[in-house]
Amino acid sequence: MxxxxxxxxxxxxxxxxxxxxxxxxxxxxxxxxxxxxxxxxxxxxxxxxxxxxxxxxxxxxxxxxxxxxxxxxxxxxxxxxxxxRPLRLGEPLGGHWVQGHVDGLATLISREHHADFDLVWFSCPGELLAYMVPKGSVALDGVSLTLVEVGQDRFSVTLIPYTLAHTTLGIRGIGDRVNLEVDILSKYVRRAVEILLPSLTARWRS
Missing domain, CATH: 2.40.30.20 (Elongation Factor Tu (Ef-tu); domain 3)
Known part of the structure; x- marks a missing residue:
């Protein structure tokens, strides 16, 4: 982990x-x-x-x-x-839980440079966007980031100067593909809903 x-x-x-x-x-x-x-x-x-x-x-x-x-x-x-390196027992969890099991690739489609940050947009398969929400977490090339906006076929994140200087995201350009791992918690929530919703709906109808 x-x-x-x-x-x-x-x-x-x-x-x-x-x-x-x-x-x-x-x-x-x-x-x-x-x-x-x-x-x-x-x-x-x-x-x-x-x-x-x-x-x-x-x-x-x-x-x-x-x-x-x-x-x-x-x-x-x-x-x-x-x-x-993997998280060791007793170390602080500075980002979010990242398994290292990549779900797919996201493509960089837009990059806006601002004084204190870059706003970067990526496209990715729709089935992965279903696990994303604004202010939620996502890992791109292993970097824990907070989602800003989530659209029908794209999402955005902000990159602060430290991230730009100390990770490969600082040199990524338009068309580059990055590894995408959605938040494992969102997977568990969606799976639980898929299992429980049919039975709850059946009870409500009865």
């Missing part, structure tokens, strides 16, 4: 195909000292398992499902990625 508070930026060193999947190597000397094979790490919001750690680099094997659902298959050597 993660919080959506990005700890650091890593750099893609290698990204190549392997047995229908992909082998990804990321560099961050400071973080590599604390990692062991088998550890979990969120990379652009995707929970991955570390397979090897050596020379300030850590390796991951990506399955076809991960490549189909996320933007990790688009990564190129030299590009930065958002990194977050």
């Amino acid at each position: 993660f919080t959506g508070i990005i700890e650091m930026l890593g750099t893609v060193v290698e990204a190549g195909g392997r047995n229908g999947g992909r082998h990804l190597v990321i560099s961050h000397a400071g973080l590599a000292r604390d990692l062991r094979p088998g550890d979990s790490l969120a990379v652009n919001g995707v929970c991955l398992t570390v397979t090897t750690v050596e020379n300030g680099r850590f390796h991951f094997d990506l399955a076809p499902e991960t490549l189909a659902r996320t933007n990790l298959g688009l990564l190129l050597p030299g590009q930065p990625v958002n990194l977050e």
Whole structure:
């Protein structure tokens, strides 16, 4: 489990195909000292398992499902990625509950620069918008953000200077695709309503 508070930026060193999947190597000397094979790490919001750690680099094997659902298959050597270690017991929950299980991709369609923030609009599949509400939470490339507006085919967030400077969202441009994970609490609420509503409706009609 993660919080959506990005700890650091890593750099893609290698990204190549392997047995229908992909082998990804990321560099961050400071973080590599604390990692062991088998550890979990969120990379652009995707929970991955570390397979090897050596020379300030850590390796991951990506399955076809991960490549189909996320933007990790688009990564190129030299590009930065958002990194977050799992939440530890006793640590503050600064963002919101983020599982690292990406629901789909959102496309950046508009960006307005203001003095103290950027207002950014994304489009995404309608079935994911159904889980969003204004002032609710969403994770984009692993970054915990508050929703500003939610429309029929798009939603907006604001990015403060710190987020712009310390995450990859600061360099995203029009047409770029980001990993999207909706709030897990909204999934549970919707599922509960889907289960309970038919029986409640039947009782009311009777």
